[in-house]
Amino acid sequence: MAPQHVTTILLAEFDIDQGSTLTHQYPTNITSDNHVLAELMLPDGAHLRPADWTIFFLNQAKPAPWNGNKALTDNDENSLLYVLNLVRTNHDSSIRRGASVKAMAICTTHQYLHVYKASPVLLLALENYFKDPSIEVLKTLYESVNSMELNPPDLSPYERMILRSSDNKELFMEKFAAASSSSSSTVGGDDAPAKVEGLGIVVGQTPTPGMTKHRDCQFYETKVIYDGIKIPIRVPLSINPEEVGEFSLIKLVTTFSPASPSPNQHPFHPHLDSNGPNTHPIMLLMNALLTGKRVIFLGNGHPAGDVANFVLAACALGSGSGGVLRGFPERAYPYTNLAGIDHLLTCKGFIAGVTNQLFEDRTAWWDVLCNIDTGKITVSKDITPASSSSQGGNYDDTRAIPLFGGGATSASPNNKYDNGDNEFMADIVSAIQAHYGEMVIRAKFQEYVTRFVQLASQYEEQTYGQTTIGLNRQNTPESAKFLGTGLVFADDASRAREIQANASRIEGWRATTSYKYLQLDHRSWLTSRSIKCMDVKRTISLLKQGRTLSMQEVSMLFRGYLLNISTDEQIIEFLSSLPLSQGGLFCIAYGLFHPLANVRNDTVAFFNRFYQHPTGRVYIKSLNRFHRNTYQRLAREYALLEENANKQPAYGRLSASAGSVSSAST
Secondary structure: OOOOOOOEEEEEEEEOOOEEEEEEEEOOOOOOOHHHHHHHHOOOOHHHOOEEEEEEEEOOOOOOOOOOOOOOOOOOOOOOEEEEEEEEEEEOOOOHHHEEEEEEEEEEOOOOOOHHHHOOHHHHHHHHHHHOOOHHHHHHHHHHHHOOOOOOOOOOHHHHHHHHOOOOOOOOHHHHHHHHOOOOOOHHHHOOOOEEOOOOOEEOOOOOOOOOOOOOOOEEEEEEEEOOEEEEEEEEOOOOOOOOOOOOHHHHHHHOOOOOOOOOOOOOOOOOOOOHHHOOHHHHHHHHHHOOOOEEEEOOOOOHHHHHHHHHHHHHHHOOOOOOOOOOHHHEEOOOOHHHHHHHHOOOOOEEEEOOOHHHHOHHHOOEEEEOOOOEEEEOOOOOOOOOHHHHOEEOOEEOOOOOOOHHHHOOOOOOOOOOHHHHHHHHHHHHHOOOOHHHHHHHHHHHHHHHHHHHHHHHHHHHOOOOOOOOOOOOHHHHHHOOOOOOOOOHHHHHHHHHHHHHHHHHHHOOHHHHHHHHHHHHHHHHOOOOOOOHHHHHHHHHOOOOOOHHHHHHHHHHHHHHOOOHHHHHHHHOOOOHHHOHHHOHHHHHHOOOHHHHHHHHHHHHHHHOOHHHHHHHHOOOHHHHHHHHHHHHHHHHHHHHOOOOHHHHHHHOOHHHHHHHHO
């Protein structure tokens, strides 16, 4: 049975006597609450504009034991559905009220539902329904979209990380070949480097079926045939799990970043005000999302699509661009209204978009309100104070006694805040003003949330003596040989200051669903990771930050790279920690210039291994000319030494690839 790209087509219309009504659900009904669904499809003020796109979700409630949300549907086992809705107003003086308002929506489990907006398929279907208001129009759309060929390459999370950090349109070309034809030979044998003229110029490679010269590997290209029209569809391949639809973090930041910031006027809240009264509004929003506060985006009189895009951006903001934490879309309501308020208030920590000014006055309904017209973020006077458990902490739902003092209790508005948030936001704003792209800004926030999680792990170890969300010597015992685990700090004093400054919001986050999900994800990752002997991110941070490392430490580290990173999975996992947009292998190339000959040799052998890997070869080519020339020269010298020594077996096993690359370069 072919996979269902779209599970249901919905049709709603406004009846002057009955109000908003849900006319059709094809092929089957997905909910019995037709009135609320019709109100979502026909947002407030839809009749005042020709058209409006919006997004909402169905089946948000998850059957998790720690989730206090009540079910919104008749079946808790249903997966989360993303709904793309188009509402149009056709003016016609011959009918009552002078206009006809209808909305058509597609329900899909695909998070990239915005591709149906970029293509006119939904627009054409709704236009046909205006001409012929029958369920046959919905049937035709349903069959057309579900007949779309959708066989994108199977990329691992690490491969998606590499892909999204690069503008290279040829990354993972071999994956497209494997996906395009199961009968054709895979890239394994043909993709090994052929003759090399200089470094990075591959010749003699046989084209693989399904691989086109001008293919953009950032997207999977297919088509929908609707009403005899071939409509192109481009599916993005590098989106993270919690990124839904099309949104802009840049717009979110610029909307709520005042030109002349002033101190916050609301009473201090330890979960929100990580920098005291000078907490940046975006950081206040970030803290609200991390600690599970009820957040509303208000756009009075705006199209529903406007507030929906802000909600989607907020989900990405809190989850680390969708790639670090999860559980945000399941509590998101990109658009809702008064008809759905009962459902909304049953959800813990919702993130909602509204267009009705009434929500601003009902401060008991929300904790943080973001007004997209004024660019102001308001903390409710009725917000629940931080509980004692969020300041003393509890570990895995059992009361724990901190091992090193009072945990977060010493965080107070009178303390000096030193967590770097304002400096981080200054960097973000500067990057936006310098016209850096959307993906660069998303990458910065992903790094920020990743660091927050790593910091929370160290906080737990310091406060409770154990952690279930980070690497340590218990789950990575060999890491002691490779410079340890965890974040890198300038000194112990700066480590203590940063942990203390973040203690309250860490405790607030530990009580949320996203923290529970991360515990499960980390437990799963520990068993599935391919590099088990070291904390790769820590070793790379040490090399990047120029920390003083002894000759022995550097020698052990580069030998560890060579001995423990050899398989395809290990190479991909390692490279995912070295984004091409941030220099790629630049910090590893440091080993080419090390005073110790064994470090230089190990680096050359390590780079040779990368060069025999299709993705690693892209990284080698991205090195600057000086590093490439140095690598090429050392590879030749290294091969010559091996030849003169009759290729000693013990060392040859560590550098089996050196001869092929170096001999091809001579």
